[in-house]
Amino acid sequence: MKALIFAAGLGERMRPLTDTTPKPLLPVGGKPLITWHLQKLAAMGVDEVVINTAWLADQFPATLGDGSAFGLRLHYSFEGDTPLETGGGMQQALPLLGEAPFLAVNGDIWTDFDFATLPAQPAGDAHLVLVDNPGHNPDGDFVLDGGRVRDTDGARLTFAGIGVYRPALLHDWRRVIGNAPWADADPPRFKLAPLLRAAMQRNAVSGQHHAGAWTDVGTPQRLALLDETLSRPR
Secondary structure, eight states, X not given: OOEEEEOXXXXXXXXXXXXXXXXXXXXXXXXXXXXXXXXXXXXXXXXEXXXXXXXXXXXXXXXHTTSGGGTOEEEEEXXXXXXXXXXXXXXXXXXXXXXXXXXXXXXXXXXXXXXXXXXXXXXXXXXXXXXXOOTTOTTOSEEEETTEEXXXXXXXXXXXXXXXXXXXXXXXXHHHHTTOTTTTSSSOOOOSXXXXXXXXXXXXXXXXXXXXXXXXXXXXXXXXXXXXXXXXXX
């Protein structure tokens, strides 16, 4: 399985830290945030990882190189100065990811989730990891119902930014997105969430609940707290 790490965001809520460093390259626990993902992906047997980039893009290859230090082959999908959002970024990366299902993870999260528990062949178009709702997202995102993820009423959990996707999820993106702003740009910019919700209506999204550690490193305060936690002697 190949993997995609979303790393193209502007990191606006993390300023001034991200004025000079992309958020996934900010240090936490003694190494860049994205390095935690790369090491876990290599440990589970992934050998090729695509990193999509935009803001301060040249810092990624300068810091991570070709991936050989991690036992990986890294490819960089440069989106230009303006990120393409999650859907547009994933679509642009598809030629590098191939036709098989691939793992995708947000570059600005930290978790002790074991990527090896993800299915190599999701039952539908996507398989998502959900976590307990953090304080900054108390209402959650989706409902996990008998192993299926739904956008319905019920006890909601938060999407962890971790999933396995089939390229087919994106094949009908234009119809799903419709006339959304920037959908007609070249390359198009659009979010992944509408495609996931459309797949949920087809009962084509499975999922699992991770009850362990997970942090969306969305503010300097959360970054500092995570760094303190990971730096403690074990």
